[in-house]
Amino acid sequence: MHVGIGMFRVAITNLHAELICNKMMSFSVDQPAFDVLDNIANLVQETIDESNVNRHRILGVGVGASGLINHVTGVNLRAASLGWHDVPIRERLEAQLNLPVCVDNNVRAMALGEAYFGLGRGVDVLAFIYGRIGVGAGIVVNGQVFRGSGVGAGEIGHTIILPNGGDLCRCGQHGCLETLVSEPILLQEAQLLADKNPNSILDIHLSDAESSPISGMFAAAREGDQPTLGMIENQMQYLGLALANLVNVLNPELIILGGMFAQGSDLILPKVEATMRQLAFAGLGENVNVQPTGFGWRAGVVGAASLALKVFFYEASRETAVSNI
Numbered sequence: 001m002h003v004g005i006g007m008f009r010v011a012i013t014n015l016h017a018e019l020i021c022n023k024m025m026s027f028s029v030d031q032p033a034f035d036v037l038d039n040i041a042n043l044v045q046e047t048i049d050e051s052n053v054n055r056h057r058i059l060g061v062g063v064g065a066s067g068l069i070n071h072v073t074g075v076n077l078r079a080a081s082l083g084w085h086d087v088p089i090r091e092r093l094e095a096q097l098n099l100p101v102c103v104d105n106n107v108r109a110m111a112l113g114e115a116y117f118g119l120g121r122g123v124d125v126l127a128f129i130y131g132r133i134g135v136g137a138g139i140v141v142n143g144q145v146f147r148g149s150g151v152g153a154g155e156i157g158h159t160i161i162l163p164n165g166g167d168l169c170r171c172g173q174h175g176c177l178e179t180l181v182s183e184p185i186l187l188q189e190a191q192l193l194a195d196k197n198p199n200s201i202l203d204i205h206l207s208d209a210e211s212s213p214i215s216g217m218f219a220a221a222r223e224g225d226q227p228t229l230g231m232i233e234n235q236m237q238y239l240g241l242a243l244a245n246l247v248n249v250l251n252p253e254l255i256i257l258g259g260m261f262a263q264g265s266d267l268i269l270p271k272v273e274a275t276m277r278q279l280a281f282a283g284l285g286e287n288v289n290v291q292p293t294g295f296g297w298r299a300g301v302v303g304a305a306s307l308a309l310k311v312f313f314y315e316a317s318r319e320t321a322v323s324n325i
């Protein structure tokens, strides 16, 4: 199960993390956390019922959730965008579902999914960079999720890019990467351009209620709207800069882009890659392969399923597994 900001998706998969069936639901970020978790539990139950999969054949439930997660206790310590603080996800869902549950950060789960079943198979060091409302990284080193000394490794969205004069971030600092390349920021910039150029390709796409604003923005760029292309290139230099810093510290073989960065990868990737290669130390960037995820919208649930497989299938016992994922 993937829990994002304002939406969650439940999927049942086989042992190769291939989807058997899936369901998605939106929620208001103002909803109390326990109400959201109860809705999630109901959707899991519904999905099981409709799939005709025998409940006894379900190994367990993997949850990839937004925010800082203690994977040992299954507690969401802090998810600023959801207003969650010390939410015991595992305990609540296990009580509701009567199935074993394991929880980790959703982008870490996506990175694990790539390492097991995606572009990261056979790769020693990879980073998965997810961009949507927030921006985060999941890091896998030698087949293991890297968490750092606590639970905070991979908070690339709060890498400070513009310390002087940068916009205030929801974390309290100024000029974080998230204030430059997240979906709300790109849409804010796009709306300013559309207001300046009424009836432009961009303005028409953003006014189209049939498609999401971010899809409209990418569509306008693909149709050659120059101000939109220029704005995307300009903002994406900052992502390239953040990735150059990541490359200098981590020296990965592979960087995978997910979420909005994958959705617009044809527009985003060339600038990001060129900036990263130009700025990384001593040509370190030359050997880094940068790719959009091949899983598309499934990346979240494939990641969560990989987490469940790791904890409830590959490892001998849950107690040892939970501390080793």
Ligand SMILES: [Zn+2]
Residues within 6 Å of the ligand: 157, 158, 159, 169, 170, 171, 172, 173, 176, 178
């Ligand atoms: Zn920040």
